[in-house]
Amino acid sequence: MVIASAGAAVKLARIDDRPQQPEQETLRVQDLEQFRLEVRQWLQDNCPESQRQPATPEEQYWGGRGGHFPSDDARLWFEHMRDRGWTAPEWPEAYGGGGLDPRQARVLKEEMKRIQARTPLYSLGVWMLGPALLEFGNEAQKQRHIRAIVNGEIRWCQGYSEPGSGSDLASLQTRAEDRGDHYLVNGSKIWTTSADKSDWIFCLVRTDPAAKKQEGISFLLIDMASPGVSVTPIELISGESEFCQTFFDNVKVPKENLVGELNQGWSIAKALLVHERKLMSELGSDSPRQQVAPTAAAREYLAFDNGRIADAQLRSDLVDYDMQMHAIGLTHFRCFEEKAAGVQSPAPLVMKYLGTEAEKVKSELLLAIMGSRGLGWEGDEFTAAELDTLRLWAMSKAMTIAGGTSEVQLNVIAKNVLRLPQS
Numbered sequence: 001m002v003i004a005s006a007g008a009a010v011k012l013a014r015i016d017d018r019p020q021q022p023e024q025e026t027l028r029v030q031d032l033e034q035f036r037l038e039v040r041q042w043l044q045d046n047c048p049e050s051q052r053q054p055a056t057p058e059e060q061y062w063g064g065r066g067g068h069f070p071s072d073d074a075r076l077w078f079e080h081m082r083d084r085g086w087t088a089p090e091w092p093e094a095y096g097g098g099g100l101d102p103r104q105a106r107v108l109k110e111e112m113k114r115i116q117a118r119t120p121l122y123s124l125g126v127w128m129l130g131p132a133l134l135e136f137g138n139e140a141q142k143q144r145h146i147r148a149i150v151n152g153e154i155r156w157c158q159g160y161s162e163p164g165s166g167s168d169l170a171s172l173q174t175r176a177e178d179r180g181d182h183y184l185v186n187g188s189k190i191w192t193t194s195a196d197k198s199d200w201i202f203c204l205v206r207t208d209p210a211a212k213k214q215e216g217i218s219f220l221l222i223d224m225a226s227p228g229v230s231v232t233p234i235e236l237i238s239g240e241s242e243f244c245q246t247f248f249d250n251v252k253v254p255k256e257n258l259v260g261e262l263n264q265g266w267s268i269a270k271a272l273l274v275h276e277r278k279l280m281s282e283l284g285s286d287s288p289r290q291q292v293a294p295t296a297a298a299r300e301y302l303a304f305d306n307g308r309i310a311d312a313q314l315r316s317d318l319v320d321y322d323m324q325m326h327a328i329g330l331t332h333f334r335c336f337e338e339k340a341a342g343v344q345s346p347a348p349l350v351m352k353y354l355g356t357e358a359e360k361v362k363s364e365l366l367l368a369i370m371g372s373r374g375l376g377w378e379g380d381e382f383t384a385a386e387l388d389t390l391r392l393w394a395m396s397k398a399m400t401i402a403g404g405t406s407e408v409q410l411n412v413i414a415k416n417v418l419r420l421p422q423s
Helices: 004-013 023-046 072-084 102-114 124-136 139-150 265-282 294-301 312-340 347-374 384-399 406-417
Strands: 156-159 175-178 182-190 200-206 217-223 229-234 243-254
Touching (some): 124 156, 124 265, 175 200, 200 265, 217 265, 294 312
8 A cells, every 4th residue: 555544544435325316417417428429529620630649848838928839739729728718627717717517627638538638738827826816816816817827828837935944834934025015025935846937926925024934924926027036947966957946136016916815825825735736646647758557567577477476575566556546546536526516525635645655656666567677767778668667756756745745745634634633
């Protein structure tokens, strides 16, 4: 299993005692099947063949002022989805979204996956900021920013972590001082993904230094083109520079860019983290680096004895992994069903932890199965899957840190799901 302490949370996946569907629900299923047929035909007519395969990082379209399409087909696919509102299918039509309910959005996702249709727009605005603005933003902010997100006009980055405030995010020190008609922001953020390519940043800032940590934080939207904003890429051991450090030196931010109430940004931050952690739990679902399934890898790389894997330990590990993934799949289904029914549930709180820990176990299991064939970094003697295995193993470690470490997630589960007593 992934980690024993997650077992109680996985029990949330029980769905075998659901009541029989009432007549109106049966009709609803019929409507969904008709919708599925319509979506399937629309995708067949509007998704170019070249967009029906996983996108490499160079082929991903992130939008923004400096965004460019890798091909005419990518542009056409994005425009079709944008015009249908399906870059953000569940958002209100009034702001350019698709207006779909959760079950319809699930059908769309399933049908896109069926033909391997690419994500038309990669966007932190869609995945994280937009849902927070829809919940906490005022009408002027929604009108200004939501449609721009749907249309891919603005690329957003996230300003949360600081050099001295990572897992203890509430200790952040970037300050925003009230200067009448604007805030004056000073400080820095670190591990800001793609800050050097982004147009705006949603940022946590301290607006009341005298208050308790969580009570003196506000949520600001900052134009990266503002005077005083500078960005320094951070070179990684891989040679890539996906992350940056972002500096704010006397940056003037209009007060209209404050989301929610002053000093109440921590509540927004927590709500947004739910969306971030959902993203983290699903990260890589349409990645061009598709790891071979452990069971398939076992058939290719391991010795068998009378139809069984000869190595008893690996055989047991594979069974444990498959059982855990089945439980996670049921929990995902429960989360969806409860969301569609409008039921508030603690189940989503476990998904980031379960998903990222399962990816770590999967990567470690694949390395054990492949042996030396899984350790290749370059060279024609290795297959593409073998070359990706070590890279994805390293990334799986990072995913248990990004968006809240596994240790922090276990504390959240203990407090908010299992209701364990506080020490």
